[in-house]
Amino acid sequence: MTPVVELVEHAPSVSVALPDAVGRALAAGDVLDTAPDPYTPGRWTLRAGSKVGAVAVAVPGADEPFTVRVVPKTPIARLFFLLGYSLDPKGGWRDGEVEVAEHRDLLPALAHAVERQVDRALRQGLLQGYRATEETALVVRGRIREAEQIRRRFGAALPVEVAYDEFTTDIAENRILRAAIERLLRLPGVPRDVRRRLLHQRARLVDVTAVVRGQPLPDWRPTRLNARYHRALRLARAVLEDASAEHAPGGLRIDGFLFDMNKLFEDFVTVALSEAFRGSVHTCRFQDPHHLDEASAIRMKPDFVLYGPDRRPCAVMDAKYKAEKRGGYPDGDLYQMLAYCTALGLGEGHLVYAKGNAPHAAHRVRHAGIVIHQHALDLDQEPSGLLGDIITIARHMTEA
Known part of the structure; x- marks a missing residue:
């Protein structure tokens, strides 16, 4: 079995030798147009559509996963311009601002861009803010939650059910950045030097609560106080929302990252027109x-x-x-x-x-x-x- 197959978006299909379980997993994952080769048993035809990026299928007993890379027809630098402009037309990336030209594949370029934007966001230290906290304590802090105190403690003085606002780095903005970094570190095809820098960024966010996989992302609002985080947060949400392939059909694990060029183009055109x-x-x-x-x-x-x-x-x-x-x-x-x-x-x-x-x-x-x-x-x-x-x-x- 070929461990890595490279396809081009909307290019003709190719025939690849695959275990049936891997072929079925790719077909069930709605990643590619996948079907058994009608002429050759043990081979599957793969054709990329408008989704570009990389996915890997973990094969039991194999030393490495089966990886499919879909290369966009649009140059990587231009793709990132479309993405940056649609995410933020005033602060979108211009050529030379995110150095991705050296990367031919989308995922390495994306991981590099996320790491650079996170590094710029954290250069002045982690952003802090107030987080609403409810807990059981031995001392009164903030206000007493009277209804909870009566319901849980039956009139006892201690411990006390309290609610207060805590000034901390464990806020939505930092949680989203850490979640994006964790996501990229799990994906196949991230270059070693970029992975090393992502690990460094994760260490800077070690005291921030990790977002549990499958749970909704915390909400954030752009303000003057978090302005230095804006670009990193918008790119992080692009990594985390509507673009990931992560499931396990038939006991095989598919993990990857895909951009739908249909949606990216639509977002760019509509946002650019609204700016006009x-x-x-x-x-x-x-x-x-x-x-x-x-x-x-x-x-x-x-x-x-x-x-x-x-x-x-x-x-x-x-x-x-x-x-x-x-x-x-x-x-x-x-x-x-x-x-x-x-x-x-x-x-x-x-x-x-x-x-x-x-x-x-x-x-x-x-x-x-x-x-x-x-x-x-x-x-x-x-x-x-x-x-x-x-x-x-x-x-x-x-x-x-």
Whole structure:
């Protein structure tokens, strides 16, 4: 069995010799398009979709896990620009700020970026804050929880049920950073030097309570006091939320980290468009629910709806992470946008793709007069060019 297989997102499938249990685990994990090879027993066909990163399946009795790495078509540095901008458009990473160009794979680059951001956040020491604490004590501290005292102690003076605010480093912000570090240390493919630095960062957070796996992450709010933590926390949550493969189908353990390029592209386009309209008379809403029919039975949620000062929709956009093929973009996207425009009462709609043969095309629908625009963003270009294309799309959206 080949211990490491490298795939490219949306590339043709490959045939790999795998134990049936590993093949079934990959198929059950919704990581790849996985199926038994119909022509060769003991081999499985693997095809990567829009998820990029790395996963490992622990094989009983094997010295090392079976690892699948999915390489993105988008350069790593550009992918991190998209991620950083969608997480925080004002403080997102620019080229050269997070040195990831040396990494070809996503996971090593991600681990490196997290470690660098955590190091910058902790250079002035661990952030401290107040944490609400309830405990049983022999001395009165804070306030007495009278109801609990009566219920538990039946009138006894000691011990005392108390509640107080403790000024400590064991706060939500530090817990999230430690959870992200612990998660990365469990993943396959983190380079040795990056792992060593992550262990150093974990040692700085040793007095912080570890988040139990499977439990929700603590909440935090960006404030002036935790400003130096903002970038590290946003990246840490990207590691911890909706991007991890971690389960055990059939007794085999799958562990890994995956980015869904569909969601990453959608997040970037919607956030960048909202920034383009910042300060204008327009209001932007993401995934705003609407209905296609009069009875409100058919629900639809466009990626981006622009509202005018009268609070009525004036533009709609959907982001599609797919490149134009020889036969053009899928017709289904046009039908979907036509439905959005019809339900919202708009004369124009906009589809934004990751790449195309032309930067812009427009189609007028027969007997409806609705114009559907198809825009193409070249993700290989510099960030300034990308944001310039977004501004051009925003201009199109307000010209109708």
